[in-house]
Amino acid sequence: DGGITQSPKYLFRKEGQNVTLSCEQNLNHDAMYWYRQDPGQGLRLIYYSQIVNDFQKGDIAEGYSVSREKKESFPLTVTSAQKNPTAFYLCASSMVFDGRAGTGELFFGEGSRLTVL
Amino acid sequence: LAKTTQPISMDSYEGQEVNITCSHNNIATNDYITWYQQFPSQGPRFIIQGYKTKVTNEVASLFIPADRKSSTLSLPRVSLSDTAVYYCLVVPAPGSSNTGKLIFGQGTTLQVKP
Numbered sequence: 599d600g601g602i603t604q605s606p607k608y609l610f611r612k613e614g615q616n617v618t619l620s621c622e623q624n625l626n627h628d629a630m631y632w633y634r635q636d637p638g639q640g641l642r643l644i645y646y647s648q649i650v651n652d653f654q655k656g657d658i659a660e661g662y663s664v665s666r667e668k669k670e671s672f673p674l675t676v677t678s679a680q681k682n683p684t685a686f687y688l689c690a691s692s693m694v695f696d697g698r699a700g701t702g703e704l705f706f707g708e709g710s711r712l713t714v715l
Numbered sequence: 716l717a718k719t720t721q722p723i724s725m726d727s728y729e730g731q732e733v734n735i736t737c738s739h740n741n742i743a744t745n746d747y748i749t750w751y752q753q754f755p756s757q758g759p760r761f762i763i764q765g766y767k768t769k770v771t772n773e774v775a776s777l778f779i780p781a782d783r784k785s786s787t788l789s790l791p792r793v794s795l796s797d798t799a800v801y802y803c804l805v806v807p808a809p810g811s812s813n814t815g816k817l818i819f820g821q822g823t824t825l826q827v828k829p
Contacts, residue, residue, distance in 0.1 A: 629815060640802065641759070641819040648815045656816065688758045696809060704751070704817065706758025 600625045604689050604707035611676070611683070611714050619674045619710045621689035628694040630672035631704070634658060635686045644687075647672055648694055676712065684714045716813045717742040717805040719820040726826050733790045735823050737803030740784050745808030748779060748786045753800045753822070762788070762801075790825075798827045 602623045611617045621630065629648045633641040643656030647666040661680025666672055672691075676683045690704045720738040727733045739748070747766055751759035763770055765777040765786070776789040790797060800822040807813040 631817060633819070640800075640821040643816065643818055646815055646817070654815070657818065686756070690758065694815075703749075703761040703764075704759070706760070709756065709758060711756075 602689060602691055602705055602707035604687075604710050607708065607710060609710060609712045611712060613714055614678045616675055616677050617683075617712065619676070619687055619689075619712070621672045621674065621707060623670055623672075623691045623705070625691055625705060626669070627691035627705070628669070629692045630666065631690045631692075632656075632662070632664065632672070632674045633688045633690065635688060635709075641688060644674065682714075683712055686711050716807065716816060716818060717746055719803050719805060719818075721801075721803060721820055721823045723821065724824040724826065726828060727793055728828050729794055730792050733793050733797075733825060733827075735788045735790075735801050735803075735825065736785055737788070737820075738785050739803070739805050742783050742805055743808055743811065747806040748777070748783075749804045749806055750775070750777065750786075750788045751802045751804060751819075753802065759802060759819075764806075793825075793827045795827050795829065798825060800824050 605620045631646045632644040635641050642658050644662050645664040647653035650669050653666050663675045687710045689707045692704045717739045749764040750762045753759040763775050763777045765779050767779050770777045778787040802819050802822040
């Protein structure tokens, strides 16, 4: 089955700890994204990548870091610099067609729920 | 980057047609418009995409006027299972400084009642 796998589904962190959320896709998509969603709110873009070894900051990149060493993987690290990391994190991927990422359809994973204790 | 504005919430009854409008006043010439549906604790799911005029698929229609400053998602004969949050999303044109930057707005919470 093709799709996006996020892990872990639930994660608890102590203040001051870095945590890494995994996102793997087997859809052969070039573009990948990380979003954060707080209760009752829309999705906010953290980082995005349109090609391997390249990524750009979204609207709320502070306190987060990513890497894109492989096409199928786009891990997100929530660092201790992120002051309020408790949230639902969603990873997505899409084709890049004719230079446009996201044309047609974004495919989302099931999400990772991070709670800071 | 085109900012989107939608009503925060809407109510409807089963069997009715629902129209949700999104404003995107500063949409660029070659930007696309897409709509997504999200259920609680799940990732959004693609519904439909369009550039101009009307697009229809098996679940919805998308109406885009000539000036493209707004778009309307039309859901025919909604059921209780259509209760969800609906987002419109402007997909930037290739070659722009915002290419690939996909920004979701706050979305519209649709509540379908029996």
